[in-house]
Amino acid sequence: MNNTSLLLDNERLDLLIRLLRVNDDIHDTGKLRIELLSDMSSFEAMMQAAARRHLLPAAIFNLRNKGILLPPQTAHVAGSSILAQLADLDDQFNQRRAILASALHEIIACLNNNGIQPLVLKGSISLISGKPEWRFQRDIDFAVEPAAADVAITALQARGFSVCEDMERRPHHLKPMERADVPALIEPHVKLAGIRAREVLPDEVLTGTVNGQSWQGVNYRATSNAGFLLHGLAHHYFQNRGFIYGTFSLKGLLEFAFVIAGLQEADISELNNLTEGHPRLKAALLLWCGVAKHLLGVSPPPGIVLSRAIEKYALIVSDRYQRGLTVSPFTGVREHIAMTLRHAPPTSLVRSTLPPILDGSRGPVWRDHEKQRRNASGLLTDV
Known part of the structure; x- marks a missing residue:
């Protein structure tokens, strides 16, 4: 059974972890800055490690926030330099998050109009709170009561979302849905997690932490x-x-x-x-x-x-x-x-x-x- 290293020759996971450290002193950040700027191959290898782990937005956020490459709140940089490339990636990420936040608001409003107050799950909460800013979303997750699942799907279809018929329905969520103008799949859950997660954190335990919230005129639930x-x-x-x-x-x-x-x-x-x-x-x-x-x-x-x-x-x-x-x-x-x-x-x-x-x-x-x-x-x- 293969248990060889998952690292690639052209990635520097060690540098990525140093960059992502939440509590770092100025001395350590300065050493990392010198190391990255003195050898662009190391910088590229670090970003490769970030890309493989869906952490490019987090890496760019920390590069900017720690002043390693992009000064805090920098203006957009024109050109083909590494600064310009990172600024473009950051712009694309922020635009994508804004679109997803708008889509989530529309989904909640749609469900509210049909008597459903969805439970927003996982990283989708960051689309509401805005924190953490670097959170990458592959999909929009929310849960509805199993008895309300058909009503929810019909309501979302009326808003132009379609069921991904070629994708799998799982025990804890329905088949994903999509719409051309939303750059992520929509995952309506009927259970709060998969079976292995529920084994250690049963839905009834997690549900006990849930409370109602409001956001820009819509109502949802959150843990x-x-x-x-x-x-x-x-x-x-x-x-x-x-x-x-x-x-x-x-x-x-x-x-x-x-x-x-x-x-x-x-x-x-x-x-x-x-x-x-x-x-x-x-x-x-x-x-x-x-x-x-x-x-x-x-x-x-x-x-x-x-x-x-x-x-x-x-x-x-x-x-x-x-x-x-x-x-x-x-x-x-x-x-x-x-x-x-x-x-x-x-x-x-x-x-x-x-x-x-x-x-x-x-x-x-x-x-x-x-x-x-x-x-x-x-x-x-x-x-």
Whole structure:
């Protein structure tokens, strides 16, 4: 079974991680600036790493925000220089986000007019809040009650959206929809996450964090900050099988770090309450806090304590990721169980160990090993 490095010869993941660090001092940023500007091949290799992980907008944002290439709030630069190319990419990204935000508003208004208040999911919330600015959207996700699914689809069809008949309907979402003027697919969910994510974060638990919101005259629902954090963690680390391959998505981790850095005391309390009695989710939360600390410079907030074992494992996973490596499903599941059992009461040993063993034994893990480990590592394309 192939577990060779996923890194390409012409990419510098190490430089990308240094660029993306949330808490960095001026000295470190200055050293990175000198390194990038003294060797444009290193700069290009860093951007290649960003492109493979859907992190080009985040890379450009940090280059500008940290003053490495583009001064903060720079005006558009004309010409064919690297500055001009980055400015063009930034303009295209911002225009695309504006179009998607407008489409999401239209979708919510359409559903409101049909008695539906959708639950906006995952990164689609950033189209409403505007934060984080660098969040790349592949699709627009929202959930409706299963009983309202047909009404929702009919209403959206009346607005010009069409069902992608050649695409798959999954247990947690209907077939995607599209419209020519919207540069992303629309994914109406009838469950809040895929089956592996729901195993660790059941819909009924996540639904308990939901509250109503308004936005420019429309009404929608959203999870709390703690619910949003755990939903993203469950999606990346469990649904996308990160735990099976002992890896993670850097894009997912960056968004996780962004949320963690802004949590308040009440959010931390809710986070601890939500993970109580869910040892697999608790172990994953602490691991990602440890990895975010080591790679992105974001320390866990007060109220989240990392044990020496978690710190040690986070270092192992961080080093593994930086080298582009994954582990076999046997090893990944064993590591995950070892961390889980530290948080599992004796009465839940079977519930804590059997699901990951079954997940690691599924056909796709073995038939599509290369595709699955790439997906678990956040490499959604072969770019």
